[in-house]
Amino acid sequence: MFARKDIIEILKDESKNEWLFSLADKIRKDNVGDEIHLRGLIEFSNICKCSCKYCGLRSPNKEVSRYRILKDELLEYAKNAVKMGYKTLVLQSGEDEFYTQEKMVEIIKEIKKLDVALTLSIGERSYEDYQAFKEAGADRYLIRIETTDRQLYKNMHPNMDFNNRVRCLKDLRKLGYEVGTGCLVGLPNQTIESLADDILFFKEINADMVGIGPFISNPQTPLKNYPNGNFELSLKVMALTRIMLPDINIPATTAMETLNPNGRIIALQSGANVVMPNVTTTEYRAKYKIYPNKICITENPDKCRNCIEAKIKSIGRTISTGYGFSHPKQ
Secondary structure, X not given: OOXXXXXXXXXXXXXXXXXXXXXXXXXXXXXXXXEEEEOEEEEEEOOOOOOOOOOOOOOOOOOOOOOEOOHHHHHHHXXXXXXXXXXXXXEEEOOOOOOOHHHHHHHHXXXXXXXXXXXXXXXXXXXXXXHHHHHHOOOEEEOOOEOOOHHXXXXXXXXXXXXXXXHHXXXXXXXXXXXXEEEEEOOXXXXXXXXXXXXXXXXXXXXXXXXXXXXXXXXXXXXXXXXXOOHHHHHHXXXXXXXXXXXXXXXXXXXXXXXXXXXXXXXXXXXXXXXXXXXXXXXXXXXXXXXXXXXXXXOOHHXXXXXXHHHHHHOOOEEOOOOOOOXXXX
16 A cells, blocks of 8 residues: 555556556466456547536537437336346446436436446435435446546536545445445546545545546547547556555556557556447447547447457456456455
8 A cells, every 4th residue: 555645656657558557467377367357438428517717518509419218218228238148237327317316216226127237427416316316126236426626627627526526425325335436537637646645535435436537638628639648647646546455346448548549458457357348239338438539439339348348358367257346455
């Protein structure tokens, strides 16, 4: 375990990169093994009430072709994913108020009949909503903090409240979810010190899953003129997160591969143990444009799965056949 000053020093020191990645990979192997958990990602709505400055789905963006996938079609995607061998699914959307508690409970109950673990990533909701989703069968919930720097959070998230974001994470923990969070690396005016604080925050809340990706500038957002985040720095934040939380699940994010053609494989060799292939078809993929140049938007779900399986086997790792639950928390 590293203290805050150690984390800052490592993040700043490029000479320690290979040592860091190797250590993170060893800790990953010792604590969660060589299995990679594949989670089928269904992006079911790109409608969002929020105005996050870095995100292409932000409500003020009039250049996005909006869509919603309704229950029956969404269930077909889930069934197809199960046929492809997925044992865990992730339902992700913008913060779309169309999907009320009642609608989501119906969807969750139907998907759970398919014998899968289910992650929700649908944003800030009330305690009552989270409770209803859990009782309906949802297993995990992903809500990224993005940054623990309160001023930066305020600048990046107009009309949102950092304290409410933290409240959501605490509510999810209280209700017994596996709790996922994460951060963006390379936001304008972000400091190395605040990235260190992000890592310590993940440790503090005892996260079960942490997703880390580089900021990628979107021309349809207020941050269009800012440079992309740094791949190596993103990888270092991820590796340090593995060292600080040895037995959690860490995805190799698609944003990593947007900046580096081998980004996900490099991440899997630097501490990650999860990949979330997209099982939404191409008619929707290009419209879920959080950032530009997303990988695989023209590939069908079968091809995506076959591609990532081949890459995983090429580095001597195996595909898990289980549900991918994290180790019990001490």
